[in-house]
Amino acid sequence: MARTVAHVLVDSLAQLKVRQVFGVVGDALNPLTDALSRSDDLEWVGCRHEEAAAFAAGAQSQLTGTLGVCMGTVGPGSVHLLNGLYDAAKSHTPVLAIAGQVPLAEMGSDAFQEVDNDLLFRDVAVYRATITAPDQLPVMLENAVRAALARKGVAVLTVPADLGDREVPHDRAPRFALPPSSSRPDDPVLDGAAEVLNAAERVTLLVGTGARHARTDVLEFAERLAAPMVLTLKAKEGFEDDNPYQVGQTGLIGNPAAAKALDDAEVLVLLGTDFPYREWYPAGKKVIQVDLAPEHIGRRVPVDVALVGDVGPTVRGLLGRLTGQPGTSHLDRARDRFDKWYRSQLKLAVPGHDQGLIGKARATLDNRDHLIRPEALARAVDEAAADDAVFTSDTGMATVWLSRFIQMRGTRRLLGSYNLGSMANAMPQALGAQFLDRDRQVVAFCGDGGLSMLLGDLMTLRTYRLPVKLVVFDNRRLGMVKLEQEQAGLPEFGTELDNPDFAAVARALGITGIRVTDPVDLTDGVREAFDTDGPVLLDVLTNPDEISLPPKPTAKQGWGFAMAKAKEFLRSEGDAG
Template sequence: MPRTVARVIVDALAELEVRQVFGVVGDALNPLTDALRTTDGVEWVGCRHEEAAAFAASAQSQLTGRLAVCMGTVGPGSVHLLNGLYDAAKSHTPVLAIAGQVPLTELGSGYFQEVDNDALFSDVAVFRATITSPEQLPLLLETAVRNALGRKGVAVLTVPGDIGEKELPDDRPFRLSFTTPTTRPDEAAVRAATDLLDEAERVTLLVGQGAREARDQVLALADRLAAPMVLTLKAKEGFEGDNPFQVGQTGLIGNPAAASALQDADTLLLLGTDFPYRDWYPEGRTVIQVDTEPTHIGRRVPVEIGLVGDVGATVRDLLAHLSGPAGAGATDRAHLDKAVQHFASWREGQDRLAAPGHDKGLIGRVRSALDNRDHDIRPEALAAAVDRYAADDAVFTSDTGMATVWLSRFVEMRGTRRLLGSYNLGSMANAMPQALGAQLLDRDRQVVAFCGDGGLSMLLGDLMTLRTYELPVTLVVFDNRRLGMVKLEQEQSGLPEFGTVLDNPDFAAVATALGLTGIRVTDPAELDEAVRTALGIRGPVLLDVVTNPDEIAVPAEPTVEQGWGFAVAKMKEIVRSHGDDS
């Protein structure tokens, strides 16, 4: 029997094994949501904000590698999708967004809620098109999906309000033939790279997300070269657990051992990373870069040799061409040993800082008198407690800002833990909706969101989505009453804190009022038990922990300018505070 445009689209989503579609219902989407209502295996998830819907879809796509779908209706509904779609685009993950539009007969007339979707999505989408005739299906849909999967990005298909219910003249089946090729660099480039590695005395690896599928090969190469392994944040998942070569992250969230491992090297080997912070690359080093994207080669740091290819295939070729039974660095492990020992020493210091009784000791009491006079809970202790009690297969999400700093330093991606965040776009408010999408993939798997108070309050309404679908997400709120990363940035620059103070509610009470389990912690002595309890509840839980707003995350290589900036900022804050009191 003839099928409508809406039915063809929804049937194709079912064939693609899309399990959920996220969005907010309305006018132009009505034919599509009605088709979803009558389709087994594809669930409509009604969110309170389309931005949350897009973040949830992006999370599912990043976790599975498959196509995920969100919808926004005419005008404002589609506009609201943008931020979450930018997160998907910057994360290079396939998402199909179906956007509503005014009736085709009114297009271009300035009709109520009309927005030019082709212009709106021009920057974020690898493909965008408007269905103007039923005869365009299923080919136009196949093209959108093929672009999203093949180019690992966002495809937008716009459906005018008078198109969804129209029937196709021919009931042609949806067909999608798609395979992912494995690419590798030419042999001459590989041999040139191995010559440099053979000649090198101290090699350091900078490993990114693009290497995660090649863990065994990368570990073998690190051993062969006796090379410490610096991880990007997105490479924590896959490389942090059970890895004797890794020395953590670099950059503002990093540690001094990783920074030294980069500085001490004479040769850097970049594997599957587009780490963007130029200031954290050492100068004057020989650099070899491996990436599947030719445009990524050399755009952050000058490169001696660029190898365009899959990390796994390329590393296997490098191992095969390195001279002798072991690379030149393998007989002298001093560079590796120094970096690993430095990292272990730094970790011991961090562990002491996060210990429950830290502030009761002499050093802790002195420190508290300077930076924690209200005896709030230290965020390091909160992150460490979550790490202790969370499952080894938990999925973690983190808001951009200080919540990510504490996760990166105190939560180990051991076992089969997964990690998501807006680590390329750097958006606020991503952790909770990403956790929503992750939990819908597997309701039996623990999902933990590290939420900043600023981020959580920005999309607070979708707490109700967690309740509506009874999703057992644990929201851990770092309630420091601040936009903490902005505060840190201001003080680093010598500016007094301004505009960052948040007048927060009792988030646990808000959660309770919305039908979630709310737990609030203000006493450091109650933290450990509260975390254990929250993670043991089967249902949506919000753990609101009042943390120290003056906690400072010292960069991996603090500069004199940064130290002076903090001192000047603190003096200005004191003067301003005294002036306010008079």
């Protein structure tokens, strides 16, 4: 019996073990959503904004390593998918977006809501195509899925409104098999890298998420080289816990120990990372880079030895070529610096910090209203959350506090818009994560700016009773932008947010809302949020003037900050007059 385009598509997604399809219904999608409604294997998740749907699909893909799926109807519905799809593309994770289109006869006539999807998605997608006849579907769907999985990117398949309910002639099930593969560089290249490593006394590793599946090999590599291991933010979940070599992150959210470990090295080894911030790479070092993508080699820092291949087999090939055992002084110094820095950070995270002598002195400068320190909130969440929790974080200061105070112990997972740097990602990514396992704790670190941007999908959490814990760092600011302005010597402008009581908004939507405004109530408020069943929004008023010092603060930054504060003071004095 012949099946329609819509039914072949839905049955194929079920074959791929896709569990949810996220989107917003619309006329061009009606045949597809009708087929979804009849499926026992796929669940349609109706979001309030297509951007949230794309973020949710991307989150599922990153957590599972398989295909995430979202849909957008004709015109604006598909346009709204773009930001979430860009995040998936920049995160190198496979997502299939099914986009609606005007009927075939109307295409090319500038019809109502018509958008050229193939042109629209040209930059974001590794594959894009519009189906114009039912018999094209099996091959086009196979090509789209294979491209997304093989190239770890976004595929967009456009389906005109009058095509979904047409029968596919000579119906056959699409085939998606991709053979597993693993590669390592040739022996002469490995010999050259080993020669550089064997001649060095001080080696530092910069480890990214591309090395996560080779944890055991990478730890042995660090041991053999006595090398401190600097982690990218995305590598926290694979390498932070139970690792005697890691010294945290570098970059603006990093710490001085990691920056010093990079500066002191003779040889820098990049393992599965495309860390994008060129200014944070040390100069004058021998650099070895291991990456599966040849185009990533050398595009951030000049590379002396390029090793194109999977991290695991490549590192195993190097281990057999290492000779001798270097001294541990480089590693010991780096770890000692990191331990001292981390202990100092924990002191800042004590809820009663501002009541001590040092805390009172500090508060006169940056927290005169004695608001809750964001460090204390992040630390309290770390202590309350389960060892298998999934964390998501909005771009900006919420990510800074997560990077410093959330420990990726146990089987915790971490998601964020860490390559695109979008706002508003934490809540919809948490939504996608929670659908994978309703019994697993999912915690979203939300900035107040990010949360309010896609606030409508709080209703999606309510509708599906997803027990996500939303932790809102409510500093009434676009905090990272404020900090960037002040470091440049500019007075704060345009960053203040006129926020509602987010907890009250949550309660109005049928979600448990808890608001904490006093440091003495912080621990109890966090505990209540995590002890409450169902979705919870924890709205915590945090200090908007909190400063996150970069690993290597410069005199220019310090002078800029001082000048900005002086300008802000003079402006406020003028307003008062």
